[in-house]
Amino acid sequence: MAELDLIDVEKHFGTNWVIRKLNLRINHGEFVVLLGPSGCGKTTTLRAIAGLEEIDTGEIRIDGKPVESLPASERDIAFVFQLYSLYPHMTAFENIAFPLRAFRMSDKEVREKVKSVAKVLRIEHLLNKRPSALAGGDMQRVTIGRALVRRPKALLMDEPIGALDAKLREEMRVELRRLHIENNSTTIYVTHDQVEAMSMADRIAIMNEGVLQQVGSPMEVYSWPANLFVAQFVGSPIMNVVNCRVEASDSTTKVRLDGMESPFQFGGEVYRRVAAAGHDDIALGVRPEAVLVERAEQPGYLPGEVHLIEPLGAYDILDIGVGKTVIRARTESRFVTRLHEPVWVQLDKERTHFFDKKSGLALPSER
Amino acid sequence: MANLTLKNLSKSYGDVAAVRNLSLDIHDREFFVLLGPTGAGKTTTLRCIAGLERPESGEVWIGDDLVNDWSAANRDVALVFQQYSLYPNYTVRKNLEFPLRSKLRQLPAKEIGPRVQKAAETLRISHLLDRRTDRLSGGEMQRVAIGRAIVREPRLFLMDEPLSNVDAKLRELLRSELRQLQLKLGATLVFVTHDQVEAMTMGDRIGVLCEGELVQVGTPYEVYNFPGNTFVASFVGTPAINLFDAAMDGNKLIVVPKKFEIALQPAIGARLKEVIGPRDTVRVGVRPEHVKLIAGGDIAGRLYGAEDHGVEMILTIQVADHLIRATSAATTRVPVNAPVQVAFAQDKLHFFDLETTKNLAQA
Numbered sequence: 004m005a006e007l008d009l010i011d012v013e014k015h016f017g018t019n020w021v022i023r024k025l026n027l028r029i030n031h032g033e034f035v036v037l038l039g040p041s042g043c044g045k046t047t048t049l050r051a052i053a054g055l056e057e058i059d060t061g062e063i064r065i066d067g068k069p070v071e072s073l074p075a076s077e078r079d080i081a082f083v084f085q086l087y088s089l090y091p092h093m094t095a096f097e098n099i100a101f102p103l104r105a106f107r108m109s110d111k112e113v114r115e116k117v118k119s120v121a122k123v124l125r126i127e128h129l130l131n132k133r134p135s136a137l138a139g140g141d142m143q144r145v146t147i148g149r150a151l152v153r154r155p156k157a158l159l160m161d162e163p164i165g166a167l168d169a170k171l172r173e174e175m176r177v178e179l180r181r182l183h184i185e186n187n188s189t190t191i192y193v194t195h196d197q198v199e200a201m202s203m204a205d206r207i208a209i210m211n212e213g214v215l216q217q218v219g220s221p222m223e224v225y226s227w228p229a230n231l232f233v234a235q236f237v238g239s240p241i242m243n244v245v246n247c248r249v250e251a252s253d254s255t256t257k258v259r260l261d262g263m264e265s266p267f268q269f270g271g272e273v274y275r276r277v278a279a280a281g282h283d284d285i286a287l288g289v290r291p292e293a294v295l296v297e298r299a300e301q302p303g304y305l306p307g308e309v310h311l312i313e314p315l316g317a318y319d320i321l322d323i324g325v326g327k328t329v330i331r332a333r334t335e336s337r338f339v340t341r342l343h344e345p346v347w348v349q350l351d352k353e354r355t356h357f358f359d360k361k362s363g364l365a366l367p368s369e370r
Numbered sequence: 371m372a373n374l375t376l377k378n379l380s381k382s383y384g385d386v387a388a389v390r391n392l393s394l395d396i397h398d399r400e401f402f403v404l405l406g407p408t409g410a411g412k413t414t415t416l417r418c419i420a421g422l423e424r425p426e427s428g429e430v431w432i433g434d435d436l437v438n439d440w441s442a443a444n445r446d447v448a449l450v451f452q453q454y455s456l457y458p459n460y461t462v463r464k465n466l467e468f469p470l471r472s473k474l475r476q477l478p479a480k481e482i483g484p485r486v487q488k489a490a491e492t493l494r495i496s497h498l499l500d501r502r503t504d505r506l507s508g509g510e511m512q513r514v515a516i517g518r519a520i521v522r523e524p525r526l527f528l529m530d531e532p533l534s535n536v537d538a539k540l541r542e543l544l545r546s547e548l549r550q551l552q553l554k555l556g557a558t559l560v561f562v563t564h565d566q567v568e569a570m571t572m573g574d575r576i577g578v579l580c581e582g583e584l585v586q587v588g589t590p591y592e593v594y595n596f597p598g599n600t601f602v603a604s605f606v607g608t609p610a611i612n613l614f615d616a617a618m619d620g621n622k623l624i625v626v627p628k629k630f631e632i633a634l635q636p637a638i639g640a641r642l643k644e645v646i647g648p649r650d651t652v653r654v655g656v657r658p659e660h661v662k663l664i665a666g667g668d669i670a671g672r673l674y675g676a677e678d679h680g681v682e683m684i685l686t687i688q689v690a691d692h693l694i695r696a697t698s699a700a701t702t703r704v705p706v707n708a709p710v711q712v713a714f715a716q717d718k719l720h721f722f723d724l725e726t727t728k729n730l731a732q733a
Contacts, residue, residue: 040537168407170610177675177686177693184706197538202677202684222700225680238680241539292681311546313571316594316607317659317697320571322546333681337591342553 004031005066005079005156005189007052012061014047014213021047023213025061032187034180036200039210040236045193048210049159052191054078065156081150085162089134089145096121096130099148106153120148123185124178140171147182157189165194176202197237201225209233226354231363234288234356240320243294244358245328247287249277258287262327265305267350276357276366284360291320293354294332297347298339304347309339323348371558372433372525373398374419379428381414388414390582392428396560397574401552404562405569406579407605412562415579416528419560421445432525443474447526448519452534454511458504462495462514465503469522489520492551508536512544520555527552527559533568545571566606570594578602599727600653603720609658609684609695615724617651618642626651628691633668638716645721645730652730655720658684661696663704667713669694673704687712 007029014022022044029035037045050056052063054075063070070078089098099117108116121127124144134142143163150158164175180203183190194200200207201221209216209224209232217229228234234242250257250266256273257266277285297304310329311322314336321332321339325348332348339346357366374396381389389411396402404412417423419430421442430437437445448469456465466486470477490496493513498506503514512532519527533541533548549572552559563569569576570590577587578601586598597603603611616623616632621639623632634642646652663685671689678700685696687710696712704710721730 169608170604173609176677180675180677181706198679201679221678221680225678235539239538239542241542290681311549313546313549314590314594315567315570316590317657 004187006031007157007189007191008062008064008067009048009052010062010064012048012051012058012063014044014051014056014058020213022051022058025215027208027215027218029189029191032189034183034190034192034203034205036192036194036204036207037210038194038197038200038207038236039216040195042212043210044213045195045210046161049161049191049193052157053080053082053159055082079156081153081155081158083143083146083150083158083160083163085165089142089149091134094131094133095126095137095141095145095148098134098145099130099152102149102153116152117148120152123151123182124148139167140175143167143175144178147179151182151186151188155188157191160190160192162194163192164199165196172199179203197239201237207237209236211236227365228288228356229365231286231288231358231360234358234365238290240291240331240333242288242290242356243330244286244288245330247285247357249274249283249285249357251278260287260326260328260330263305263325267305268303269352269355272369273357276369280359280366282359282361285366286358286360287350288356288358289330289350290354291331291333293351294323294330295349295351296321296323296332296334296338297349298344300347301349304349307346307348309342309344309346312339312342321346371398371556373400374526374558374560375429375431376415376419377429377431379415379418379425379430381411381418381423381425387582389418389425392582392584394577394584394587396558398558399556401549401559401561401572401574403569403573403576404560404579405564405566405573405576405605407564409581410564410579411582412564412579413530416530416560416562419526420447420449420528443472445526446522446524447528448522448524450515450519450527450529450532452531454503454515456503456511456514456518459502461500461502462490462506462517463499465514466490466499466517466521469518475522485521485523489517492520492554493517509540509544512536516548516551525558527557528562529559530562531564532561534563534565541568548572566608570606576606578605580605596729596731597655597720598729600655600722601727603655603722603729607657609697611655611657611720612661612694613653613655613722614692614694615651616654618646623654625654625690625692630669630671630690630692632714632716635716638719642721649723651724653722653724653727655722656694656714656718658695658697660715660718661687661694662713662715663687663696663698663702663710664713665711667711669712669714671710671712673706673708673710676702676704676706685710 009025009027012022012025039045051058100113103113126144129141164172207224208218211232217224217233224237246261248259251274254271256269258269259266307323307325309321310324313320319334319336323330376394379392406412418425467482470482495513533544575589576593578585580601586602593606614625616625621634669689671687674688675686677684682700683698683702687694
């Protein structure tokens with residue numbers, strides 16, 4: 004277990020910034036996911052923590068102590084990569100035991116430690132096999148076993164399940180999360196896959212172009228994205244982000260999408276929030292599940308037309324034309340079965356977001 | 371546009387059968403998806419249709435023509451690959467003109483301009499016509515590649531994983547764009563993918579391939595709700611369907627090897643008795659959305675894992691030695707390891723034969 008601090012960390016290659024002013028604290032026993040598209044700086048950050056990459060400015064502390072002068076081997080951190088990097092001529096047992104051999108441990112002790120890790124990872128029956136005889140998921144379990152066996156202060160993982168097929172990834176997500184709960188090791192996990200981040204993290208740190216965008220629990224980043232980038236990077240299908248015009252009228256706010264005759268009605272606080280931004284270059288963001296759809300006219304609902312039906316089995320996604328805007332909505336399976344059918348649409352006020360298009364930031368709420 | 375018929379198509383490479391005795395009717399103006407994992411034979415099938423590969427036996431019909439002996443160029447089909455294979459030094463316009471300048475086509479020069487213009491407008495790339503293709507983003511390159519197929523006005527479009535090189539967000543956008551385009555053009559389109567989400571969201575019908583065999587053809591709704599065998603059941607849908615083996619005992623299902631019991635509603639029990647016949651054991655399938663976390667549910671377990679996906683929670687519940695996946699409302703909060711009770715929506719249970727893996731309801 005360890006506590007990690009990144010303080011004003013910066014790194015550049017030539018004139019390209021890879022990490023800019025990164026400040027992040029990772030608590031004892033926490034599972035933090037660094038999430039972002041390729042080139043966002045997440046892997047460089049992870050490698051800097053491991054000591055595989057030098058930083059230009061700032062400080063990295065493990066348990067309060069700066070680690071700048073410590074080489075990777077003395078940071079007591081284990082690293083798991085996407086590629087399994089197992090020794091092909093050794094059995095799974097020997098692979099896992101390998102890091103312990105440096106410590107002059109008795110055979111009995113080694114055996115016990117390997118067995119206990121193997122039990123957690125559910126690979127006890129595979130210990131006598133060589134890597135070439137193992138399936139992808141099992142190889143990755145062995146790799147993780149090797150990382151965990153010496154009980155490192157922190158476990159760093161870089162896209163460890165990215166190379167596995169979809170179904171195995173689904174299983175491994177649950178297993179990795181369980182493993183974390185049982186071992187309680189401080190874990191930093193890098194991925195570009197928002198589903199992995201959402202499903203495993205205590206907190207997600209989202210990066211883009213070297214800049215930390217938001218840090219929060221999966222629920223926080225999903226429900227209250229700090230900016231447009233986070234709003235559209237987290238969640239699938241992606242959040243609708245559309246242009247809107249906002250007018251005050253008495254104690255309510257009228258919100259009009261492009262080409263729409265009638266507005267959606269919001270409370271008066273929406274207009275006050277927009278007024279505080281100082282301009283009206285505003286975008287409305289709403290997730291497909293917060294777009295309410297009816298097949299008959301309802302008060303407060305506006306007319307639209309179904310352009311496309313995307314069935315996903317458990318539910319459908321509809322592309323609905325509202326004015327000149329297309330909004331995607333999530334409905335139960337077979338809610339609408341014919342293209343061009345008229346529908347009526349409303350937005351869930353509690354789950355509608357407004358963004359300043361110039362800065363990209365979510366408009367602050369009035370709390 | 372044209373319909374397409376494959377009759378008893380077979381193709382092998384050495385000892386490995388890539389496609390086995392595949393028969394398929396694809397309708398005029400249909401968006402047809404060939405879905406399967408790597409090595410299922412979907413690309414080989416597509417290449418046989420295109421004329422890039424010669425089947426050992428079987429027939430390929432495009433419209434009313436048996437095209438087995440026709441060259442790829444004569445078949446009048448347009449192919450779009452995962453790699454866009456654009457000419458990097460040429461402008462978008464030149465790339466779009468290229469297929470029209472082919473000697474085979476003998477198109478009058480004055481028709482080329484308008485055709486390119488029209489395709490560019492359809493794909494909303496008119497503003498890019500004079501840009502070199504190596505200066506384009508991934509999404510733009512993909513549009514140009516599709517544009518090069520459209521200008522030819524072929525009888526058939528064939529696409530092989532055209533969206534798998536773009537990032538998740540763009541892929542979502544291109545999916546609905548491509549589907550809208552196909553509807554607008556009234557095109558017959560055969561689309562190969564390993565991604566079940568692409569298949570479900572775009573296809574009029576899906577043909578699921580496994581080890582060279584066509585195991586099911588149906589609409590997305592049919593394939594999801596009435597899977598023909600356990601392969602289709604677990605390949606389509608995310609999170610994946612729960613599968614476990616169970617024996618029938620009176621009106622109860624006894625799940626093996628480590629036992630738990632499901633008391634069946636009389637109607638379900640009667641239906642199962644009918645389909646189960648003389649078998650002792652069947653494989654039961656239940657989708658995560660049909661597993662309900664409910665106080666007093668007849669299946670007791672403990673919460674093994676909980677994933678917050680924002681829109682909903684995916685729960686993993688340990689019952690005896692089995693891990694069962696359930697989806698539930700985003701607001702669900704249960705501590706890991708806490709005891710929980712679940713019930714299955716019994717009218718949504720699937721039953722499969724253990725040996726043939728076939729869905730018993732359809733046998």
